Amino acid sequence: MSHRIELEGGGVFDVSADEDTLLRGALRAGIGFPHDCSVGGCGNCRFDLVSGEMETLWTAAPGLSERDRRRGKRLACQSRPLGDCVIRVRPAEENRPVVAPLRRAARLVARTAITSEMSEFVFAAEGPAAFVAGQYGLLRVPGAEGVRAYSMSNLPNEAGEWRFVVRRVPGGRGSTALFDTVAVGDVLPLDAPYGHGHFREAVERDVVLIAGGSGIGPIVSIARAALRARPERRVLVFEGARTRADLGFATLMGADLAGVADYVPVLSAEPEGSDWAGARGFVHAAVEARLVDRREACEFYFAGPPPMIEALQDLLILRWTVPVERIHYDRFF
Numbered sequence: 039m040s041h042r043i044e045l046e047g048g049g050v051f052d053v054s055a056d057e058d059t060l061l062r063g064a065l066r067a068g069i070g071f072p073h074d075c076s077v078g079g080c081g082n083c084r085f086d087l088v089s090g091e092m093e094t095l096w097t098a099a100p101g102l103s104e105r106d107r108r109r110g111k112r113l114a115c116q117s118r119p120l121g122d123c124v125i126r127v128r129p130a131e132e133n134r135p136v137v138a139p140l141r142r143a144a145r146l147v148a149r150t151a152i153t154s155e156m157s158e159f160v161f162a163a164e165g166p167a168a169f170v171a172g173q174y175g176l177l178r179v180p181g182a183e184g185v186r187a188y189s190m191s192n193l194p195n196e197a198g199e200w201r202f203v204v205r206r207v208p209g210g211r212g213s214t215a216l217f218d219t220v221a222v223g224d225v226l227p228l229d230a231p232y233g234h235g236h237f238r239e240a241v242e243r244d245v246v247l248i249a250g251g252s253g254i255g256p257i258v259s260i261a262r263a264a265l266r267a268r269p270e271r272r273v274l275v276f277e278g279a280r281t282r283a284d285l286g287f288a289t290l291m292g293a294d295l296a297g298v299a300d301y302v303p304v305l306s307a308e309p310e311g312s313d314w315a316g317a318r319g320f321v322h323a324a325v326e327a328r329l330v331d332r333r334e335a336c337e338f339y340f341a342g343p344p345p346m347i348e349a350l351q352d353l354l355i356l357r358w359t360v361p362v363e364r365i366h367y368d369r370f371f
Contacts (some may be wrong), residue, residue: 039054039055039056040052040053040054040055041053041055041119041120041121041122041123042122042123043060043063043064043119043122043123043124043125044122044123044124044125045069045124045125045126045127045129046088046124046125046126047126049069049129051063051064051067051069052067053119055119057141058118059095059114059115059116059117059118060085060092060114060115060117060118060119060125061073061076061083061113061114061115061117062076062115062139062176062229063119064114065135065138065139065232066138066139066140068134068135068138069129069134070129070130070131070132070133070134071083071114071127071129071133072084072127072128072129072130072133073114073115073133073232074234074368074369075101075115075187075368075369076115076174076176076185076187076232077115077176077184077185077186077187078096078099078100078101078113078115078116078184079099079100079101079369080101080369081100081101081102081103081106081113082101082369083101083113083114083115084101084102084106084111084112084113084114084127085111085112085113085114085117085125085126085127086110086111086112086125086126086127087110087112087117087123087124087125087126088123088124088125088126089123089124090119090120090121090122090123090124091119091120091121091123092112092117092118092119092120092123093117093118093119093120094112094116094117095116095117095118095184096113096116096183096184099113099116101113101115101116114127132234133234135231135232136170136236137168137169137170137173137231139229139230139231139232140165140168140229140230141227141228141229142163142164142165142227142228142229142230143163143164143225143226143227143228144161144162144163144177144200144225144226144227144228145161145162145163145223145224145225146159146160146161146220146221146222146223146224146225146226147160147161147162147222147223148160148222149222152203152254152286152289152290153283153284153285153286153289154283154284155205155206155284156203156204156205156206156251156252156254156286157203157204157206157217158191158201158202158203158204158255158290159201159202159203159204159216160199160200160201161199161200161201161202161226161228162197162198162199162200163198163200163228164198165198166194166195166196166197166198167190167192167194167195167196167197167198167199167200168194168231169190169194169230169231169236170194170231170236170237170263171190171193171194171236171237171256171259171260171262171263172189172233172235172236172237172256172259172260172263172339172341172366173189173190173230173231173232173233173235173236173256174187174188174189174190174230174231174232174233174256174368175187175188175189175190175200175202175228175229175230175231175232176228176229176230176232177202177212177216177226177227177228178226178227178228178229179211179212179215179216179220179226180215180219180220180226181211181214181215181219182211182212182215183211185229186212186213187232188202188203188204188252188255189202189203189233189253189255189256189259189341189368190202190230190231190255190256190259191203191254191255191256191258191259191290192259192262193259193262193263193266200228200230201255202255203252203254203255203258203286203290204216204217204252205251205252233368234366234368235256235339235340235341235366235367235368236260236366237259237260237263237264237267237339238337238366239263239267241337241364242268242271243335243336243337243364244271244272244273244274244332244335244336244337245260245261245264245271245272245273245274245336245337245339246274246276246325246329246336246337246338246339247260247261247273247274247275247276247339247340248275248276248277248278248321248322248325248338248339248340248341248342248346248350249275249276249277249278249287249321249340249341249342250277250278250279250321250341250342250343250346251278251279251342251343253340253341253342253343253346254277254286254287254290254341255290255341256339256341257275257277257287257339257340257341258287258290258291260339261273261275261291261294261298262291262294265294265297265298269297272299272300273297273298273299274298274299274300274301274302274329274336275287275298275300275301275302276302276304276321276324276325277301277302277303277304277321278304278306278320278321278322278324278342278346279303279304279305279306280305280306280307280308281305281307281308281309282303282305282308282312282314285303285305287301287303288301288303302316302317302324302328303316303317304316304317304318304319304320304321304323304324305317305318306318306319306320320346320349321342321346322346322349322350322352322353325350325353326353330358333354333358333360336364337364337366338350338354338360338364338365338366339366339367340366340367341367341368344369347367347369350367
C-alpha cells in the first residue's frame with residue numbers, strides 16, 4: 039500500500055505506507071527533494087504540508103528552529119504520510135539522486151578496529167552494492183530510535199559488500215549498540231545510497247580530501263575512486279585528529295596509500311613532549327597554509343565533525359571564494 043503525494047505546482051509520487059518517510063519515498067521516486075543528512079539534523083528538507091495528514095517521527099529534531107515550528111514547517115526525513123497529501127517544496131535537479139536508494143537486509147560479517155575508538159564494520163547484502171564513492175547509507179540499529187547515517191568506506195561492488203567506519207560516541211545509542219550489542223551474523227535493515235558529497239569522476243582538477251574523525255570513511259572511498267579513475271591525477275589528503283593514536287586513514291588505505299600524492303596528518307592534542315614532527319593544530323589551518331597558492335587547481339571534498347565543516351566553509355567559501363560547485367560535503371550533526 040502507498041500514499042500519493044502531490045507537489046503544489048506540479049508533480050506526483052508515491053510513498054510506501056509502511057516503511058518510508060516522505061524524503062526517502064521522494065528520493066526513491068527520483069524527485070530532487072532538498073536534503074543533506076536524512077536524519078533530522080541539517081534542516082535542509084523543510085517543507086510545508088498544504089493538505090493531508092503526516093506523522094512526525096522526531097518532534098524535537100534539531101533541524102527545525104522554534105520559528106520554523108511556529109510557521110508550521112516540517113522535516114521530510116522525519117515525516118511519514120498517513121494518507122494522500124499535497125506539499126509545498128522546491129525540488130532541484132542537483133538534489134536528484136545519482137543512484138536510486140533501495141532497502142535491503144545487511145548481515146554483519148566482520149568488524150576491524152582502526153583506532154581505540156573507531157572500527158570498520160563490514161556488511162554483506164544480496165545484490166550489488168550500488169553507490170558513488172563518498173555517499174552514505176542509513177542503518178537501523180537495535181535499541182536506537184530512528185536510523186543512523188554512516189558513509190561507505192569501500193568502493194561500489196557486485197559482491198554486495200558495504201563497509202562503514204564508525205566511531206564510538208559516549209552516550210550515543212547507535213554507536214554503542216553497534217559496538218556492544220550487534221554481533222557478527224546479525225542482520226540489520228540498510229537503506230542506501232544517499233548524499234551529495236560524492237566523487238565527481240569527470241572533473242580533472244586535483245582532488246583535495248579533508249577528513250576528521252570517522253569522516254575518514256568516505257574520504258578513503260573517494261581517494262580510491264579518484265586513483266582508480268585516473269592514476270595520474272593528484273590526490274592530496276589532510277586528516278585531522280587529536281593524537282597519533284587517533285589517525286586512521288593510512289591504516290584503511292593500506293598499500294593504496296602509495297598512490298596519494300601528499301598525505302598530511304594534523305594533530306590538535308598530541309603531547310608537546312612527543313617526537314611528533316608533523317603538522318599541529320586544526321586541519322583547516324593546514325589546508326590554508328599548504329594550498330593558498332594552488333586553490334584554483336583543486337576540487338574539495340570533506341567529511342568530519344560540524345566545527346571542522348564550519349571552519350572549512352569559512353575558509354573555502356567566504357575567504358577563498360571557491361565556487362560552490364567545486365566544494366562537496368554532506369552535513370551531519
